[in-house]
Amino acid sequence: GRDPIELLDEIEDKLQVTVCPLSWPIGMGKSFKGVYNILQKSLTLFKAHQKQDTVDNIQITNLADPKLDELLGSQADKLREDIELVCGVYPKFNRDDYLAGHLTPILFGSALNNFGVQELLDCFIQYAPGPKPRETDIKEIIPESDKFTGFIFKIHANIDPKHRDRIAFLRICSGVFERNKWIYNARSDKKFKCSNPTAFMAQDKTVIDTAYPGDIIGLHDTGRLKIGDSLTDGEKLNFKGIPCFSPEIFKYAVNLEPLKTKQLTKGLAQLCEEGVAQYFKKLNSAQVIVGTVGVLQFDVIQYRLQNEYGASCRFDSMEYIKACWVSSVDENKLNSFIKNRSTQIALDKDERPVYLAETRWSLDREIKENPEINFHSTSEF
Numbered sequence: 001g002r003d004p005i006e007l008l009d010e011i012e013d014k015l016q017v018t019v020c021p022l023s024w025p026i027g028m029g030k031s032f033k034g035v036y037n038i039l040q041k042s043l044t045l046f047k048a049h050q051k052q053d054t055v056d057n058i059q060i061t062n063l064a065d066p067k068l069d070e071l072l073g074s075q076a077d078k079l080r081e082d083i084e085l086v087c088g089v090y091p092k093f094n095r096d097d098y099l100a101g102h103l104t105p106i107l108f109g110s111a112l113n114n115f116g117v118q119e120l121l122d123c124f125i126q127y128a129p130g131p132k133p134r135e136t137d138i139k140e141i142i143p144e145s146d147k148f149t150g151f152i153f154k155i156h157a158n159i160d161p162k163h164r165d166r167i168a169f170l171r172i173c174s175g176v177f178e179r180n181k182w183i184y185n186a187r188s189d190k191k192f193k194c195s196n197p198t199a200f201m202a203q204d205k206t207v208i209d210t211a212y213p214g215d216i217i218g219l220h221d222t223g224r225l226k227i228g229d230s231l232t233d234g235e236k237l238n239f240k241g242i243p244c245f246s247p248e249i250f251k252y253a254v255n256l257e258p259l260k261t262k263q264l265t266k267g268l269a270q271l272c273e274e275g276v277a278q279y280f281k282k283l284n285s286a287q288v289i290v291g292t293v294g295v296l297q298f299d300v301i302q303y304r305l306q307n308e309y310g311a312s313c314r315f316d317s318m319e320y321i322k323a324c325w326v327s328s329v330d331e332n333k334l335n336s337f338i339k340n341r342s343t344q345i346a347l348d349k350d351e352r353p354v355y356l357a358e359t360r361w362s363l364d365r366e367i368k369e370n371p372e373i374n375f376h377s378t379s380e381f
Helices: 004-015 067-072 076-088 097-098 115-129 256-271 294-310 331-340 359-369
Strands: 019-020 023-026 032-038 042-045 055-058 103-106 150-159 166-174 183-185 191-193 199-200 206-209 216-220 228-232 251-257 277-282 288-292 315-317 320-326 345-347 351-359 372-376
Touching: 004 103, 023 076, 032 315, 032 331, 042 067, 067 076, 097 103, 103 115, 251 256, 256 277, 256 288, 256 294, 288 294, 294 315, 315 372, 320 359, 359 372
Parallel strands: 019 103
Antiparallel strands: 023 032, 032 042, 042 055, 150 166, 150 228, 166 216, 183 191, 183 228, 199 206, 199 216, 251 288, 251 315, 277 288, 277 345, 320 351, 320 372, 345 351
């Protein structure tokens, strides 16, 4: 319900990007009548207390048209003033500036009432960039390539609680994905078939036969896929740029129902595989540590453990402020470091050593005193 000019000023101030309104609201809050599309020079009226599934666009090429007064009454003159001001103050839309990140189009509407959503999607399809080349460890993959490639960027367990299913989300980078065709997983060095690849639109999902660069599809998974996996038609390569960031809030899980240890262990492992949090196991104990970037994530994990796995736990705080993956070109030096710091070493879900720092000062000291050890703030190194 705020004044639209104030909203645009805030966006420019907070995001440091020039805005370009492509539509303009007629009234706000209770006085909202609809929007005027500046580019298409058309009027879309809002139907209060009615479904907005079908929207009629009324062509208003000239704002001086008396038809505007018939439709909007006293708000017609205010719209004329607003459009004159907007066109004078804000720059015209330029797609090159948008693609360079210097300018962002702005459209007004209401997701709650499904009003203006179609216009937003149409604008996205018309102006948003197509698939871009992606870097791998051996070469750059261009979307026009005939060979199929893609990577897993998200995993969601129990997307349908009744079926206890697990969906891995795949982004197609090049070539054509085909249903029931053999796919090669570069990490596991194994091939598999997917008989029910799924496309999603809000809560609806449909089985698809093919997918193309830029598409995102869901693969039903039994645990063979992980975030960051590169899938191809047989070529062994790994996409870059999908790191696992270092958490800064750490708590250890305390099982409240010992008879459900198996459910708790499975639930924590699967939820952490989704990227909700990170899972570490202390080197010198069986203690399970969960690391996140926000406190709220612990509440989400507890809720999902209880409702999806029937397991209960509490999280007790730990005095760690940073986790760093450690590596070295000298394996003996690395093993010696791990042995000497065993109380502060944990293993991540992939069994890689991680140094848990209690203070920033202690981390800086370890980095300074161990120049042969590399400390990484992301898992991609």
